[in-house]
Amino acid sequence: MNNTTNSPLNQYREKASFDWRALRTFLQSDDDPQQNRFYDELRKHPTLLSKSSITPSQEDLKRMASKHLLDLIDIRKKLTREMSASGAKVNVTGPSSSMRHGQSFDLFASSVAKLGTERHQEFCRKGDAGEIIGTFALTEVGHGTNTKSMQTTATYDRDTKEFIIHTPNFYSAKCWMGNLGKKATHIILYAQLIMPDNKNHGLHAFVVNVRNPLTLLPYPGISITDIGEKIGLKQLDNGLIMFNKYRIPKENLLNRLADVNDDGVYISTVVNPKLQFANSLSMLSTARVNIAGFCTEYMRYGITIAIRNASVVKQRLPENGRDLPILENPAHQIRLTPCLALAYVGHVVFGYLAAIQSQFTSITDEDVLINLGNEYHALSSAAKPVSSWLIRDFMKDCKEICGSHVYLTISEMEEIYGEVEPSSNYEGDNYVLTQQCANFLLKLWPIVMRGGRIDFPLSSVNFLSNAKEILKCKFTANNTADFVQPENILTCFQWLTCYLLKETFEKQQLLGKSETNPFWIKNNSQVYYCRALATAYILTFYIDRFRQIISNTADIATKTVLIKLLSLYGVWNLHNYVHYFYQGGFAIGAEFGHMIENVILKLCMDLKDDIVALVDAIAPPDFLLNSVFGHSDGHIYERLESTITHTPETFSKAKWRGDVSEWKYQLSKL
Numbered sequence: 001m002n003n004t005t006n007s008p009l010n011q012y013r014e015k016a017s018f019d020w021r022a023l024r025t026f027l028q029s030d031d032d033p034q035q036n037r038f039y040d041e042l043r044k045h046p047t048l049l050s051k052s053s054i055t056p057s058q059e060d061l062k063r064m065a066s067k068h069l070l071d072l073i074d075i076r077k078k079l080t081r082e083m084s085a086s087g088a089k090v091n092v093t094g095p096s097s098s099m100r101h102g103q104s105f106d107l108f109a110s111s112v113a114k115l116g117t118e119r120h121q122e123f124c125r126k127g128d129a130g131e132i133i134g135t136f137a138l139t140e141v142g143h144g145t146n147t148k149s150m151q152t153t154a155t156y157d158r159d160t161k162e163f164i165i166h167t168p169n170f171y172s173a174k175c176w177m178g179n180l181g182k183k184a185t186h187i188i189l190y191a192q193l194i195m196p197d198n199k200n201h202g203l204h205a206f207v208v209n210v211r212n213p214l215t216l217l218p219y220p221g222i223s224i225t226d227i228g229e230k231i232g233l234k235q236l237d238n239g240l241i242m243f244n245k246y247r248i249p250k251e252n253l254l255n256r257l258a259d260v261n262d263d264g265v266y267i268s269t270v271v272n273p274k275l276q277f278a279n280s281l282s283m284l285s286t287a288r289v290n291i292a293g294f295c296t297e298y299m300r301y302g303i304t305i306a307i308r309n310a311s312v313v314k315q316r317l318p319e320n321g322r323d324l325p326i327l328e329n330p331a332h333q334i335r336l337t338p339c340l341a342l343a344y345v346g347h348v349v350f351g352y353l354a355a356i357q358s359q360f361t362s363i364t365d366e367d368v369l370i371n372l373g374n375e376y377h378a379l380s381s382a383a384k385p386v387s388s389w390l391i392r393d394f395m396k397d398c399k400e401i402c403g404s405h406v407y408l409t410i411s412e413m414e415e416i417y418g419e420v421e422p423s424s425n426y427e428g429d430n431y432v433l434t435q436q437c438a439n440f441l442l443k444l445w446p447i448v449m450r451g452g453r454i455d456f457p458l459s460s461v462n463f464l465s466n467a468k469e470i471l472k473c474k475f476t477a478n479n480t481a482d483f484v485q486p487e488n489i490l491t492c493f494q495w496l497t498c499y500l501l502k503e504t505f506e507k508q509q510l511l512g513k514s515e516t517n518p519f520w521i522k523n524n525s526q527v528y529y530c531r532a533l534a535t536a537y538i539l540t541f542y543i544d545r546f547r548q549i550i551s552n553t554a555d556i557a558t559k560t561v562l563i564k565l566l567s568l569y570g571v572w573n574l575h576n577y578v579h580y581f582y583q584g585g586f587a588i589g590a591e592f593g594h595m596i597e598n599v600i601l602k603l604c605m606d607l608k609d610d611i612v613a614l615v616d617a618i619a620p621p622d623f624l625l626n627s628v629f630g631h632s633d634g635h636i637y638e639r640l641e642s643t644i645t646h647t648p649e650t651f652s653k654a655k656w657r658g659d660v661s662e663w664k665y666q667l668s669k670l
């Protein structure tokens with residue numbers, strides 16, 4: 001934090017029940033020293049942070065974003081060299097750069113590494129070094145989730161030992177790839193692999209060099225266009241690509257799972273299909289966890305602005321006729337504090353989920369690896385939709401909470417919201433993902449019914465072994481103090497997951513009596529069942545993980561405030577599912593519903609004096625947040641005045657003012 005002497009926020013900082021620095025230290029991850037080095041480097045690249053108060057043209061936005069990408073590549077190279085001795089991972093994501101950056105480095109290079117073999121290592125090296133700019137091409141104009149019907153083909157030519165890539169029609173053009181519109185030189189292309197005997201072996205991944213790296217012009221046989229202006233992510237050049245019998249070397253098939261030999265024979269290299277499947281799932285899961293993680297990052301940005309703003313903006317409250325910060329108003333607290341709880345739980349749990357990714361390479365036991373791959377896939381398939389939906393809704397609230405000034409682009413809220421909003425769509429549509437998570441859970445229910453033991457490495461479903469006992473639980477809390485105990489909240493969520501799993505399973509059994517096609521059975525049990533089940537499961541996991549992480553702190557004040565946040569997070573989310581507790585007989589009468597409402601109000605009030613210090617502990621540095629309303633010194637009106645008066649455009653006279661006089665003159669003649 002910068003100098004905060006005389007900050008209006010200090011009135012709250014002084015009242016905090018804990019030391020925010022101690023909390024910040026407790027929350028630090030192993031990556032923090034690298035993150036701080038990254039910030040040092042960012043400060044040296046002012047172009048990466050400077051922002052115009054006037055929205056640049058589409059072309060300029062994309063030009064600047066591309067320059068930022070190259071600057072980030074430079075920083076990454078420098079940090080990688082510095083840290084190579086320690087082998088540490090250099091995580092150089094930050095606001096408004098994470099998407100562009102992630103597309104190029106993490107998705108392209110890591111997918112080539114996972115799908116390819118030795119012969120593709122050079123692509124990974126060049127991708128990591130920024131010598132090539134890559135992207136991931138799966139979606140077609142007419143086929144998104146429906147991957148089985150994709151029509152782009154890669155036909156093997158035995159004579160030349162090449163694949164011929166072809167787009168038969170506009171419907172099958174690959175579209176939406178980030179970086180492709182203007183600059184990507186390489187793509188990971190998913191196409192139907194056709195052998196000389198015309199046999200279609202289904203979708204396979206290929207690396208395709210689509211542009212000349214020096215001129216950035218597409219090669220003959222390839223047409224690339226930018227898909228145009230979008231809602232959000234305006235600086236990202238999403239593209240559309242079509243191939244006209246374009247040839248690539250046979251070696252560009254990413255051949256970890258299957259290959260084609262020189263004689264044109266298709267060979268599957270899968271030894272253990274279950275293991276292979278779990279490996280493929282883990283690759284998809286990594287990208288999804290990363291998306292949920294960066295949405296959570298943005299939530300930290302949004303809530304920092306909203307809370308610092310609410311602690312300064314004043315309202316006349318009926319107390320001695322004085323103006324008090326709007327934060328004092330319970331109606332305001334109830335809108336802000338659950339957002340903060342969400343940011344905290346996400347911040348902590350996604351650190352944990354991201355760290356799991358490194359375990360995949362160190363586990364040698366195949367059974368453990370299969371279970372871990374499947375469990376991680378279920379977690380990521382629920383975490384990405386549930387987090388991105390919750391965060392999108394809360395971010396919308398954050399905007400409203402701040403009032404009119406936040407609609408100025410200098411607040412940064414527009415950019416933050418614009419980055420979060422589309423994440424419900426890409427890397428797997430949210431709705432479809434919740435089905436995938438539910439499928440995993442539904443397979444476990446017959447084992448539970450037989451009295452079998454559920455044992456998975458991350459323990460996210462192990463409580464299901466006790467489902468029969470859990471389902472007998474009833475609402476018994478005598479007072480709010482009992483009710484807010486994390487153990488009690490966890491029991492409520494475990495009950496909810498067991499109940500929804502049982503209900504969804506029985507619903508599908510019932511549907512199966514009149515319908516044999518699993519597709520219709522799944523879709524007819526989506527609303528109220530599969531989606532709610534996946535949500536309850538991931539919320540149970542978040543609560544349990546956060547609870548365990550809190551137990552690692554010995555500092556009583558830190559622990560107490562974190563438990564309050566956890567309780568608020570839990571009860572706030574329970575609030576949306578109250579009807580299931582009545583349907584399933586967990587609760588009878590009005591008391592349970594009233595208790596939830598009272599507890600939410602009480603926790604929001606209890607946390608009021610801690611809220612600024614809680615933000616300080618997770619807030620991004622001021623230079624990175626770069627918001628007039630979110631600065632740690634809280635001088636929002638001074639900054640607003642300075643920004644408005646120092647923006648040359650605000651004082652410029654309209655070039656078209658002559659037109660107005662002309663129109664007025666003409667009107668007066670009528």
Ligand SMILES: Cc1cc2nc3c(=O)[nH]c(=O)nc-3n(C[C@H](O)[C@H](O)[C@H](O)COP(=O)(O)OP(=O)(O)OC[C@H]3O[C@@H](n4cnc5c(N)ncnc54)[C@H](O)[C@@H]3O)c2cc1C
Pocket residue numbers: 135136137138139142143144145146175176177178233238422425426427428429430431432523
């Ligand atoms: C900003 C952005 C960046 C992107 N980047 C990339 C990229 O780099 N590479 C890439 O390949 N793609 C990318 N995409 C595309 C994205 O992955 C697809 O849009 C996504 O997979 C969904 O496909 P679709 O849009 O065709 O929708 P569809 O799959 O056609 O879905 C349309 C609607 O139908 C619903 N639906 C579909 N199937 C089912 C089902 N079985 N049950 C219930 N409901 C269903 C969906 O929920 C959705 O509401 C990007 C998209 C965006 C917005």
